[in-house]
Amino acid sequence: MSSGFDQLSRAELATLLPELLLCGHLIDRSGMAHSIGAFGRAGMTAVAIEEWQLASPVYTRRMREALGFDGDDVPTIFKGLQLDIGAPPQFMDFRFRVDDRDHGEFWLDHCGALADVEPLGEDFVVSMCHDIEDPTFDATALATNPHAQVRPIHRPPRHPADRKPVCAWTVIIDPAHTPPPTPPNAAAVANSRAALLRLRPVDKADPGHSDYAGPLLSDLRFADFSKSALVRMADEVCLQHHLLTLGFMTAVRQRAADTATEIGRKQFTGIAGLTSERIRTALGLGDDPAGLAQVLRLHPAWNPLPYTDIDLSLTDDAVRLRVPWHSDAGTDRAWPSMIDPDHLAPLEAMVRGVNPRFFARSATADEHGWTAEIALAAAPFKEATEVAITRISTGAAFTFTDRGIPLPLTVVR
Numbered sequence: 001m002s003s004g005f006d007q008l009s010r011a012e013l014a015t016l017l018p019e020l021l022l023c024g025h026l027i028d029r030s031g032m033a034h035s036i037g038a039f040g041r042a043g044m045t046a047v048a049i050e051e052w053q054l055a056s057p058v059y060t061r062r063m064r065e066a067l068g069f070d071g072d073d074v075p076t077i078f079k080g081l082q083l084d085i086g087a088p089p090q091f092m093d094f095r096f097r098v099d100d101r102d103h104g105e106f107w108l109d110h111c112g113a114l115a116d117v118e119p120l121g122e123d124f125v126v127s128m129c130h131d132i133e134d135p136t137f138d139a140t141a142l143a144t145n146p147h148a149q150v151r152p153i154h155r156p157p158r159h160p161a162d163r164k165p166v167c168a169w170t171v172i173i174d175p176a177h178t179p180p181p182t183p184p185n186a187a188a189v190a191n192s193r194a195a196l197l198r199l200r201p202v203d204k205a206d207p208g209h210s211d212y213a214g215p216l217l218s219d220l221r222f223a224d225f226s227k228s229a230l231v232r233m234a235d236e237v238c239l240q241h242h243l244l245t246l247g248f249m250t251a252v253r254q255r256a257a258d259t260a261t262e263i264g265r266k267q268f269t270g271i272a273g274l275t276s277e278r279i280r281t282a283l284g285l286g287d288d289p290a291g292l293a294q295v296l297r298l299h300p301a302w303n304p305l306p307y308t309d310i311d312l313s314l315t316d317d318a319v320r321l322r323v324p325w326h327s328d329a330g331t332d333r334a335w336p337s338m339i340d341p342d343h344l345a346p347l348e349a350m351v352r353g354v355n356p357r358f359f360a361r362s363a364t365a366d367e368h369g370w371t372a373e374i375a376l377a378a379a380p381f382k383e384a385t386e387v388a389i390t391r392i393s394t395g396a397a398f399t400f401t402d403r404g405i406p407l408p409l410t411v412v413r
Helices: 010-067 074-082 112-120 122-141 186-190 227-255 260-283 289-298 328-332 345-352 385-391
Strands: 092-100 103-111 148-154 167-173 311-314 318-324 358-365 369-376
Touching (some): 010 074, 010 112, 010 122, 010 186, 010 227, 010 260, 074 103, 074 122, 112 122, 122 167, 186 227, 227 260, 260 289, 260 345, 260 385, 289 311, 289 318, 289 345, 345 385
Antiparallel strands (some): 148 167, 311 318, 358 369
């Protein structure tokens, strides 16, 4: 099956990629808010640790394979971070230093996540920058080398309050390092349909960079990659969204099986609307049915197409979204499984991110799937509470800048 991103130009894809990475990061601004409500701050911290531990090793390995940056050294770990929804460019402004293949440092000149939690007080800062980061940084690094350890040089709470960089970390690979234990539920995500999904390989003949096999760069300039590489990257980043949600839902179900789906729908609702809004704005799309159809075709909830099997059609005044009962996403119980004719809140938030006058209703259903029809109402609807909660993040209004030609980062000694 073709990719939903094939329709875009190379320039449009280069604009969209950082947006997809940022929206993936903002999933937690929605999910963790509802985790606090259900489990308290300590429970939220435990859920966050588990979701990232389960998801990040899986999608890091996928991206390495997709873009051909093999290796087990520090530069390879840093390349993985540059294409990780946990570290969207500029919003989480990772800077890197490579001492040799087994030693390096990174620091954050700006941390959007810290900007979001510092107003909540030092307890929340410690939860994020200590309790969550320690095990999850190691989990990401071990996808490249099981003997890699990420350790802080300094980190928040910041003293003084405006300290820059906001944090700094060493990465050391040493065979004497004992790999961290495998999380109890790792197999559930590692063996999911999302983890095992096969996507179309990058066309090496397409103009532009077809891989990231060269030197580590200070920043990724997506416009330098080929259209084929950008399409694959976009599909992989969408899978990161789904894999993180599978990790989140695995952790939530362990703690609240009866209400897990309700919490998942709230998480989905919160990020769905904000993502639609950012996609529409980034690509300069309209707020009419044609603009909505384009946003839905590109929305991470419905991509990659081989994973979700959704279908979209456009009439003069409405959009029809066809969702199958059976798909890889449905088997995984990923986002598409959380909506149905009786539970449309995530879809309504999604379409109102394009225009607050859109509404969704169930049109038809049969043994193969169901169809939602989306049209314009006479008056706008109120923004969903879940979207408003997610919008509190500084990432909601974050803008990317052109940093020019990136520099290769070589060994400093």
